[in-house]
Amino acid sequence: MTERTLIKDLSALPDGPVTVSGWVETVRDQKKVQFVVLRDESGALQLVNPRSVDDQGVVLADEPATTISALTQGSFVTATGELKHDERVKLGGIEVKLDSLTVATLANPETPIAADSGIDKRMDWRFLDLRVPRNALIFRIQTTLEHAFRTYWIERDYVEIHTPKLMASPSESNAELFKLDYFDTTAYLAQSPQFFKQMAQSAGFGKIFDIGPVFRADPSFTSRHATEYTGVDAEISWIDSHEDVMRMQEELIVAGFSAVAAKHGAEIRELFDVEIVVPSIPFPRIPLLEAKDIVAARGHVVDRNDDDLDPEGERQIAAYVAETFGHEFVFLTDYPASIRPFYHMRNDEDTSLTKSYDLVYRGTEITTGAQREHRVDILEAQAVEKGLDPHELDYYLDFFRFGVPPHGGFGMGLARVLMLMLHQGNLREVTYLFRGPTRLQP
Amino acid sequence: MTERTLIKDLSALPDGPVTVSGWVETVRDQKKVQFVVLRDESGALQLVNPRSVDDQGVVLADEPATTISALTQGSFVTATGELKHDERVKLGGIEVKLDSLTVATLANPETPIAADSGIDKRMDWRFLDLRVPRNALIFRIQTTLEHAFRTYWIERDYVEIHTPKLMASPSESNAELFKLDYFDTTAYLAQSPQFFKQMAQSAGFGKIFDIGPVFRADPSFTSRHATEYTGVDAEISWIDSHEDVMRMQEELIVAGFSAVAAKHGAEIRELFDVEIVVPSIPFPRIPLLEAKDIVAARGHVVDRNDDDLDPEGERQIAAYVAETFGHEFVFLTDYPASIRPFYHMRNDEDTSLTKSYDLVYRGTEITTGAQREHRVDILEAQAVEKGLDPHELDYYLDFFRFGVPPHGGFGMGLARVLMLMLHQGNLREVTYLFRGPTRLQP
Structure with missing residues (x-):
């Protein structure tokens, strides 16, 4: 089995290295920092990736930045990084600073249903x-x-x-x-x-x-x-x-x-x-x-x-x-x-x-x-x-x-x-x- | 609910009045005493009914004797009587001396299957x-x-x-x-x-x-x-x-x-x-x-x-x-x-x-x-x-x-x-x- 921690169990852990797995709910791919909200069967978690820059301050296309930029909603991934407790993070007061991100399946980028879809449409999906x-x-x-x-x-x-x-x-x-x-x-x-x-x-x-x-x-x-x-x-x-x-x-x-x-x-x-x-x-x-x-x-x-x-x-x-x-x-x-x-x-x-x-x-x-x-x-x-x-x-x-x-x-x-x-x-x-x-x- | 004791629980009880319910496995309808083996989902029990005699020693057709004589195998009954512990009784070392016997359903006297019936016949029944x-x-x-x-x-x-x-x-x-x-x-x-x-x-x-x-x-x-x-x-x-x-x-x-x-x-x-x-x-x-x-x-x-x-x-x-x-x-x-x-x-x-x-x-x-x-x-x-x-x-x-x-x-x-x-x-x-x-x- 992937040695993963359920998201609901993270807040009780001390700061340090963790592995989590789940699906991508949202991606905010900003110039200096990338955020991914990851969800598993127990909860949701913010993953954060401050982008690397070279000596001239140019943002690098390195990993996991490139993988994050290509992520689609619903993709299943395993993320490894440093757990940090930070009260300013709205989502449960914790976040994980990414070391690596492995994609299990990249989802089709369509989103066939939304929060306001009718029930028949939702049942189709x-x-x-x-x-x-x-x-x-x-x-x-x-x-x-x-x-x-x-x-x-x-x-x-x-x-x-x-x-x-x-x-x-x-x-x-x-x-x-x-x-x-x-x-x-x-x-x-x-x-x-x-x-x-x-x-x-x-x-x-x-x-x-x-x-x-x-x-x-x-x-x-x-x-x-x-x-x-x-x-x-x-x-x-x-x-x-x-x-x-x-x-x-x-x-x-x-x-x-x-x-x-x-x-x-x-x-x-x-x-x-x-x-x-x-x-x-x-x-x-x-x-x-x-x-x-x-x-x-x-x-x-x-x-x-x-x-x-x-x-x-x-x-x-x-x-x-x-x-x-x-x-x-x-x-x-x-x-x-x-x-x-x-x-x-x-x-x-x-x-x-x-x-x-x-x-x-x-x-x-x-x-x-x-x-x-x-x-x-x-x-x-x-x-x-x-x-x-x-x-x-x-x-x-x-x-x-x-x-x-x-x-x-x-x-x-x-x-x-x-x-x-x-x-x-x-x-x-x-x-x-x-x-x-x-x-x-x- | 019928206030009944499961047969498996009887042996732990002291001698005294009990009510049991189940189906009739066998009847031995002898001249001086009647025996019924009663089974429920937990076990089997011997019911005994010494027949009443009049002053001249003639056996009476009273209850529950008459009901017992008419019993068929498989009939469902409720029996009330006196629990007695008696090591000589092969079936669990206990028996119940009957006071009354109430028939819930009298079974058809046919016995469509026996212990040695083939599996298809048994599945039919x-x-x-x-x-x-x-x-x-x-x-x-x-x-x-x-x-x-x-x-x-x-x-x-x-x-x-x-x-x-x-x-x-x-x-x-x-x-x-x-x-x-x-x-x-x-x-x-x-x-x-x-x-x-x-x-x-x-x-x-x-x-x-x-x-x-x-x-x-x-x-x-x-x-x-x-x-x-x-x-x-x-x-x-x-x-x-x-x-x-x-x-x-x-x-x-x-x-x-x-x-x-x-x-x-x-x-x-x-x-x-x-x-x-x-x-x-x-x-x-x-x-x-x-x-x-x-x-x-x-x-x-x-x-x-x-x-x-x-x-x-x-x-x-x-x-x-x-x-x-x-x-x-x-x-x-x-x-x-x-x-x-x-x-x-x-x-x-x-x-x-x-x-x-x-x-x-x-x-x-x-x-x-x-x-x-x-x-x-x-x-x-x-x-x-x-x-x-x-x-x-x-x-x-x-x-x-x-x-x-x-x-x-x-x-x-x-x-x-x-x-x-x-x-x-x-x-x-x-x-x-x-x-x-x-x-x-x-």
Whole structure:
């Protein structure tokens, strides 16, 4: 490896020789002195090169001056020189006086995107867009958040599974489905790990989680839909109701947000002007029908043909919860069966309702969770009621025919959580490489 | 939640009332006493129910006797009773004298698979197959191994990325490619995260990893190929050669194997009769051409038309390494360019060789790694030399045109590592739900 010091670690070092590597952000090629701002994954640093002059005071075309004059923005270089602490240097109070500069790759001098480029243009050049510290930070936050989720689960003896993405039949519905030729037959891309995480309950795994891609052939172009995204899924056995799933999920979110606040709180404040709030437990819970009354009382008429809230309704209920409970999260519970999949368990007293919930964070739904129907006769009847063909579901129904404990779980969109956490308006900002109806590259 | 005690935790408890939940493994319904072996995710337990008799000594049809008589294998139940420590009980020296038994689901009395069922039959009924403790343990081991890998990386400031699986063009080759209709165009399933993890280097991320599914439309039916599997990938900047990648990977493997040995060593010994050996560092390194000479000297004629080793050759070199160095791993290095992809960097002195390696574990290749060519003119020439159309690679070549540091990485098949670690003969055994040319269900 190149023996380099990360830029963030320089300020703690004494004056003396150092080597740093990164890419060129700016070059000021002045007559008497040259300045280069070098950035690496940890920060930015000023490199300085006072130009050599001969006895007559004529500036010499020596090294590294000549190399610096030819530098383009984005070029990757390794610089060796003398670290100097100097309070007058705006960039961190340090600079490196260059001894040598080695160019790894000289970048094309074009600059296809600028700070004010539109989002589609930036996505075309995503690898340049991700060099912006704020954008790169998003993926460090994602790493911390995910690792905290996994650690929460693993400390509690959950098993991590990788469910297959290639399926012989649709997992959720026949709509929004990608299909492909699979040798002599047809395969479908998994719309969720739903069936296979339930299988783990029948297999006696007890508690599992699965973080992986899910695919939706969703033609919509909204700021919160993607055709491929990372799903964070869990499923647990021996629950009494969806309340047990909600209790686990709120603890999980507290673990994740605590880790992000501890590790990145200051940077997030600086680069996003956002304060990460670790939510208090329990999160508020409001039955959906009650939430609809609250929204109506606030003067919003829900614009949908079914029993669900619309996006503005979600924002209204979130505003109500923020005002009333000072909380950014709310569980909306007991959704009508009419707008829930066949595998959600119905409420014992009122079978028009399900033992299910959505989790709304800062006005947007990030999760659907539920207790699952584990009694195969009821499950099959509910599938028929939803217009599904039980023969196509036969392999799934077998999981129940041969014994399964009561169970439930949830699915959460990782990018949605990040988008809302960082007050971003679009999933594209928080997805490494976004996929939508017209976006397959890079 | 059902307030249950895990079976493994019972032996540490004093005699007294307990509740356990799990599935029925066997029932012995005798005239005077009934025995049920109950299993949960942590172990197995004997439940005992001495049958009640009336004043005349006639056995009564009361509860839980009647429920026990109707129990089928695989039914999920919750049992409450008195825990008793009794050295005479073979199963762990404890039993629970039943007070009550609640059936969650009564399983279909058929038993589609048995201990001696063939692997295809077992895969048809994978959810039952995974109830076997040895099979379930595999996924606890996988969880521990992966978490140790991730923790190793995260402690060293790597960023976890999720590369998209939907691509506009092939990532590796035009062979073994799944394609699908994607709105008005065609998409391909990623054969590896190769291009996108390299993109992270151009984006200045420095060090990244990515664990996710990869897809190969490979029609072969061998024990070590699948059409979908979990790839463990890493890519790092500012390397001097593939040696830097190898050094990271051997440390990573030691971290993973140490965690598995510490957490599951005893169980693995008991259920697999396998001793987990934490390998010593450095792993042996042998240039491929030298390895071929060694294999030839051992009398094996490699049966291939290209410059690679065949599977028997891999076994032979592993045997040589085991005999000579007492090691289960060997890095085979400096592969000929003829059998490496265009993006592997060539050796400076001998351009017929690449700065690449395979990692062979117990006689089977588990990884290909390399330093990547980051000089775009050389990269493009190598693509043309391999018969690829540089226009199709334009978006990928842009990553290099706009600056990229020297970098390299590897891809490792998670299931292959598990298969070899546990001395299994087939990937099907260590994959949650295997996918092959004729296997899409369940």
